[in-house]
Amino acid sequence: MLIGVSMNTSCATxxxxxxxRSRKSALDHGGEGVRVNAVHPSLTRTQMAASIVENEETLAAFxxxxxxxxxxxxxxVADVIAFLASSDARFxxxxxxxxDGGLGASNGHPRMF
Known part of the structure; x- marks a missing residue:
């Protein structure tokens, strides 16, 4: 499930x-033994996300x-990718x-209670 976030139209598109495309590739090439899956991480503690995870106020909002x-x-995130690449995920x-730590299971609103 993809969660909508505020972004420009070209990025969302x-x-x-x-x-x-990943779903279509899975359909087109599954018969050849090619598996196509996608991993959708949310906020991840990386150098790219440092401005978010190092800012306590912003991190608190997340x-x-x-x-x-x-x-x-x-x-x-790597563990999920490794699983998908392994024979354990052969089907x-x-x-x-x-x-995403459960973000996709929610409506994205902050907890109220």
């Missing part, structure tokens, strides 16, 4: 196009919306896996 109340660690094809 690119993300949606990527999701459709924590209110992520049910696990923290950003992902890079190893947590997984066309999946979109959110690595």
């Amino acid at each position: 690119a993300l949606a196009t990527r999701a459709v 924590r209110q919306r992520i049910p696990m109340q923290r950003p992902a660690e890079p190893a947590e 997984v094809n066309g999946a979109h896996i959110s690595v």
Whole structure:
């Protein structure tokens, strides 16, 4: 599941196009033994996200919306990718896996109670 966020139209279109293309590739090439899956991480503690995770006020706003109340660690995202690349996922094809601490299971609003 993809969660809509405030972004420009071209970025949103690119993300949606990527999701459709990965599903289409899974359908087109599954019979050849090619598996195509997508991983959708939310806020992850990386150098690219440093301006968010190092700013306590901004990080607090994210924590209110992520049910696990923290950003992902890079190893947590990598573990999902490693699983998908392994023989344990040999029948997984066309999946979109959110690595988002439960954000996709919510409506994205902060917890009220």
